[in-house]
Amino acid sequence: MRSDILPLCDKHFRTMEPFSAPYNADYCIDFFRCTAQFCRRCFSERLGYVTPKWGEAPQFSSQQPRCDYHSRPMFISSLDRQRNMIHYSCPEPNCRETAREDILSGSQAR
Numbered sequence: 001m002r003s004d005i006l007p008l009c010d011k012h013f014r015t016m017e018p019f020s021a022p023y024n025a026d027y028c029i030d031f032f033r034c035t036a037q038f039c040r041r042c043f044s045e046r047l048g049y050v051t052p053k054w055g056e057a058p059q060f061s062s063q064q065p066r067c068d069y070h071s072r073p074m075f076i077s078s079l080d081r082q083r084n085m086i087h088y089s090c091p092e093p094n095c096r097e098t099a100r101e102d103i104l105s106g107s108q109a110r
């Protein structure tokens with residue numbers, strides 16, 4: 001995971017904080033976690049945005065953009081509130097692949 005940009009929560013667009021926790025017997029991953037109270041949204045570079053539940057396989061959205069080069073789930077790197085656009089970046093260090101999404105319509109624009 002790159003260290004120059006922190007992911008934003010895909011629900012609150014708040015900066016997420018890194019934390020590391022055993023998830024279950026199969027998963028022990030470094031996550032980023034939303035700092036909003038009661039928000040359990042996490043980002044992991046392997047799964048993308050997930051809301052983990054203990055002992056359950058993570059449900060992740062197939063709609064999140066992936067990097068064409070690394071086929072990794074991309075994270076929200078910034079929010080343009082004036083244009084209601086979110087910008088995605090690849091978690092791979094130094095990867096310059098980005099994606100944009102219109103948060104009002106939910107449609108992806110590249």
Ligand SMILES: [Zn+2]
Nearest residue numbers: 009012034039
């Ligand atoms: Zn959140």
Ligand SMILES: [Zn+2]
Nearest residue numbers: 067070090095
């Ligand atoms: Zn990439």
